[in-house]
Amino acid sequence: MSSRTGWIGIAAAAVVAVAGCGGEGDGGSRAAASDRPSEPPPSTSSPSASSPSAPAATRLSPADLQGRWWTWAASEETSTNPVADEDGRSCDRNQPDDVWFLAGTFGGQVERACTVPSGRPVAFPLINLVGGAADCADFMKTASGTASLDGRDISPDRHLGTTITVTAAPGNPVTDSSGRFSGTGCGLWVQLPPLEAGKHTLKIRGRSADFTVTVDYALTVAAPGTV
Template sequence: MFFMQDHHGFSPSHHAPGHRYRSWDGRDDCQYRDHHDGRGPKFHHDKVEIGHVSGRATADWWEWVLSYPEAENPQLDTTGELADLGDFGRTFFVAGTFSGDVERSFSVDYGQTLVIPLINVVSFATEPDDTAASLREDAAEFIDAVEDLTLIIDGKVYSDEKLFDFRTKSTVFDAIVPEGGVLPAGTYDPVVSDGYWIKVKGLSPGENTIEFGGSLTDDEGNTFEVNITDNVTVVADRHWSDWS
């Protein structure tokens, strides 16, 4: 079964009961760390660096999104009011949308790395014979149909030719969904994700605009499209200088 990206957010102080949030370096705490492992593409424009997002980080992002009830979910946020739920210190998880257009406004600290889902899908077990391998195949079939990707940062347009290098398959993970969540409450295991992700470093202090998304048409002719505009204020007097 599939569950497409949409809208919502989270913060370390809003854990779902009994859930765990892993840091990217494997520690069981809430301080996400942004260590690029040397794999995958990255490129620069002025001071902005666009980089690869690890499979572990995309799993963490989905655990984060699925941990919130609908009323507090950043994926469903239409203004940016819940965006700070994605603030993990050095790393800031940016919410997507389950489909359609949305515009949000929020602030981040200078030096934070933004993790952005251009377009993705999550696939989770609903039948006894579902396996991580079969779920990966289903998710890959969906993402294989992506026709175009969009990333525009402060007027700079990044081409499809570059963005199609940023596909990431998640590690296998489990997700705990609370009552009132975007799925029926319970623990889902296994879960996998596939899609296109980028991380952004080096936004200038002050006002920035990031537009991102993508589209695809499935075998039945149904179109799935994501178009997001984030008006991001980078606050210079709050900063993370140790990116590594």
Template sequence: MKRKILPASLLPLFALLALACSGKDPEPPPPPPDYLYDVEAQPFGKTYEQWAEAWFQWAFSIPKAENPILEGPCDQDQTGDVFFLVGNTGGQTTRACTVPSGKAIFFPIVNSIARTCPEYVAIDPSQMCETLTSETEIHDVATSFFEDYEVTATLEVDGNAITGLEDRRAHTATFDDPTSSQAEDIFGTPCSGPIRENSCGVPVDSTRIAAADGLWVMLKPLSAGDHEIRFTAKIVTAPDQAFELDVTYNLTITP
């Protein structure tokens, strides 16, 4: 008797039917890798809030010409067990970066910072010194981006979507703005670096204070080789106005 040959297109279906007839369920796909430290874990002895403050202290102490946020080298002043990555000031960015093996990776998907700014009275006389120098006010302003507006965010690591990002929000304690006077225009704002001449009576060259909020992640050390991290965010501040970013990192983890 001549043997019938199954068309190649029917072989996967035949295999599934045979498996179903055998009474065995197909194996479920493996879960995605456990990329993230839990928010409550206090990795390397710091809470997420403390790591967020450490990130700002690092990022804002780097001069404008070398700052990774403004496309400077990603390895600027990287020390310790954690390697910091950055977002951008809006739009789409792709970067390549080499990270030493064994380093955790910490970065904001999207964040906000508010600082005291007595100098702003000269720009807008309707502003009040009490508001512009209030510690409570800067915390409220930093929070407002995540409380008053619609915020969406995504994160993928090696093509695996990470969910639950809303649970990774962290609000810092008050900290001193580390921006130097030479890098005071790092983000195009007069409200950075030491206090300058103002009509509110705040001493010139005194330390400016800040507070920050945001969605943050701490990745466990990645295996040696190539990896891709992509994160996006959108904050809708008005029906026809929004801040958006889309950042991709092509990482090489050294052996």
């Protein structure tokens, strides 16, 4: 993941700042513009017409997307955590049935190989954070990132500040504590429709201030009926 938390950040993903991870709050995580008010309203920018982003009818809301992703990222201890994953062996841990999440890192660069079931939408952050409203306002001032699928650029959605609920497992490396808590989620996010069966290359890059995330995914989408 490429994420950060004001508490602690993964595209993708780290969780308090990873592709997506970065953030801070009552249950911190490590994931991972112009001036914003201290409590920015939920907001996204529409992907460009040439982007392979998922159609609006199939997309998760900002609150659902971020809350579920952070919960997924904080569902495992370090040895099996998708944000701490060095090669992709943990990418299938605790995946929901209706979407396939990808993670960033706790900062730095990794290469991962991951098999994705057929017919599953894919979602991930380029850079993200969970914390307080002021944390997100500051974080998003310098948040930037890029993503490409098979060499084709993807336009991310920019979520400036959304109230989310996260449930974290004991001993996870993403949040400072376990249990259920609420915070403000923000970052640059991508939602893709189900990918065609076969091999795909996904490149995720995210940055906020001096926190950076670089993840290269070699994705294999299973043929229908095989996973």
